[in-house]
Amino acid sequence: MQWLSSSFLSSVFNAALLTFAFLMIFLSAHAQPKTVKTNHVDVNLWSDAGRSSGEPMTTVKRFEEIQVLETKRLANGETWYRVQLRRYPNGSARETLGWVDAKFFTDIDKPVEADQPPRSHSVSRGACTDCFRGTDRQPIPTRQSQDLRDVSQALTRSGFIWPVGGTVRSGFGYRRHPIRGVVRLHKGVDISGNNGSRVRAAKGGTIEVSAGGCVNGRKSCNGGAGNMVTINHGDGTKTRYLHLNPTCRLPARGARVNQGDMIGCVGATGAVTGPHLHFEMMKNGQWINPLTQLATRRPS
Amino acid sequence: MTLLVTLLLPLNALWAAQVDAAFETRIQKACVQSALANDQKVKNPDEICSCIAAKHLAAAKKEPTDAEALAQLKWTAEFYEIKDPKALQKHVDSDLANSSFDEQVALECAETLPKKGKKK
Numbered sequence: 362m363q364w365l366s367s368s369f370l371s372s373v374f375n376a377a378l379l380t381f382a383f384l385m386i387f388l389s390a391h392a393q394p395k396t397v398k399t400n401h402v403d404v405n406l407w408s409d410a411g412r413s414s415g416e417p418m419t420t421v422k423r424f425e426e427i428q429v430l431e432t433k434r435l436a437n438g439e440t441w442y443r444v445q446l447r448r449y450p451n452g453s454a455r456e457t458l459g460w461v462d463a464k465f466f467t468d469i470d471k472p473v474e475a476d477q478p479p480r481s482h483s484v485s486r487g488a489c490t491d492c493f494r495g496t497d498r499q500p501i502p503t504r505q506s507q508d509l510r511d512v513s514q515a516l517t518r519s520g521f522i523w524p525v526g527g528t529v530r531s532g533f534g535y536r537r538h539p540i541r542g543v544v545r546l547h548k549g550v551d552i553s554g555n556n557g558s559r560v561r562a563a564k565g566g567t568i569e570v571s572a573g574g575c576v577n578g579r580k581s582c583n584g585g586a587g588n589m590v591t592i593n594h595g596d597g598t599k600t601r602y603l604h605l606n607p608t609c610r611l612p613a614r615g616a617r618v619n620q621g622d623m624i625g626c627v628g629a630t631g632a633v634t635g636p637h638l639h640f641e642m643m644k645n646g647q648w649i650n651p652l653t654q655l656a657t658r659r660p661s
Numbered sequence: 662m663t664l665l666v667t668l669l670l671p672l673n674a675l676w677a678a679q680v681d682a683a684f685e686t687r688i689q690k691a692c693v694q695s696a697l698a699n700d701q702k703v704k705n706p707d708e709i710c711s712c713i714a715a716k717h718l719a720a721a722k723k724e725p726t727d728a729e730a731l732a733q734l735k736w737t738a739e740f741y742e743i744k745d746p747k748a749l750q751k752h753v754d755s756d757l758a759n760s761s762f763d764e765q766v767a768l769e770c771a772e773t774l775p776k777k778g779k780k781k
Binding site for chain 1: 762
């Protein structure tokens with residue numbers, strides 16, 4: 362009985378010691394304030410964690426360093442940082458507190474690939490790992506620097522880049538129904554892509570329409586367009602991106618996007634038979650063939 | 662009440678299955694007739710039309726509500742049944758989402774099936 366009692370006390374003591382050690386490790390990991398930065402062009406700073414619509418407070422600019430005050434894991438698997446943004450507009454410091462999506466940021470002591478020689482292999486056609494909840498398998502700097510290389514490779518004189526890597530499954534123009542013979546204008550091009558592949562802004566501009574809320578299977582959602590984004594490029598041209606994936610957050614209406622910024626992921630929402638991007642281009646209110654404006658060389 | 666529900670549930674499932682089968686057959690038949698009446702010679706109309714009907718049925722089953730699924734199947738069946746070109750155009754314009762979906766389904770079925778036949 363005495364032996365049993367001492368054994369019991371010993372195991373209780375060991376358990377308490379182990380808990381204390383874990384607590385210390387946890388506290389040391391969380392007590393240290395960390396500084397992060399983004400190599401994305403601009404990342405929105407929101408008043409609350411998980412915000413994806415409405416007006417952001419401001420943006421965190423590329424390579425700008427910010428202090429993380431708190432880390433919050435949302436129910437949907439996303440991680441958000443509560444940060445302190447300090448700027449010196451007129452010589453005096455102005456601080457802004459807000460929330461940013463952690464996936465766009467990296468610790469400053471970690472190497473950023475944009476500062477290193479480019480790798481020989483291409484990874485740009487890989488699935489959009491960061492758009493699915495809680496699946497951050499690749500470091501963000503790798504993807505972003507590859508994005509930038511793709512952008513520079515695919516630039517054309519018209520200034521548009523391919524929004525997604527893939528082959529054109531169905532072109533622009535009139536299509537005849539094979540059975541009924543009804544002729545309809547296909548107002549864009551259908552670009553094949555893996556479900557979840559990143560969709561990028563073909564050119565910089567302002568988000569004019571950002572319509573989400575569609576899930577796969579409901580064909581009539583948003584009139585068949587599914588989740589969609591329209592960008593007004595301010596020069597009389599607009600681009601539309603249809604059938605976007607419901608698991609990827611869409612940019613807010615009125616937000617400014619730069620060329621190559623991720624605006625969604627390839628999906629199968631709306632009236633579609635499978636995942637692809639329906640990409641439309643309009644000039645002065647008229648639909649035009651996007652292939653005439655895009656580079657012959659697609660992002661690999 | 663429980664007894665009533667227990668009795669009605671299998672009946673409801675049976676009715677739904679019959680409706681499914683009825684619409685699939687209706688779409689397929691109308692499609693074949695339309696293909697045969699079409700000026701353009703359609704290869705393998707039976708196979709293409711059964712592919713179209715099956716895809717429409719599968720897609721309708723993914724709809725969140727039975728009402729939407731039935732409305733889509735009804736629209737599709739009517740699309741293949743209408744003979745008057747003006748009425749057909751009006752029908753197409755009445756539901757552009759369904760029309761676009763059917764066009765994709767028909768093109769996919771028409772493109773893939775003859776190729777499969779050649780491989781054999």
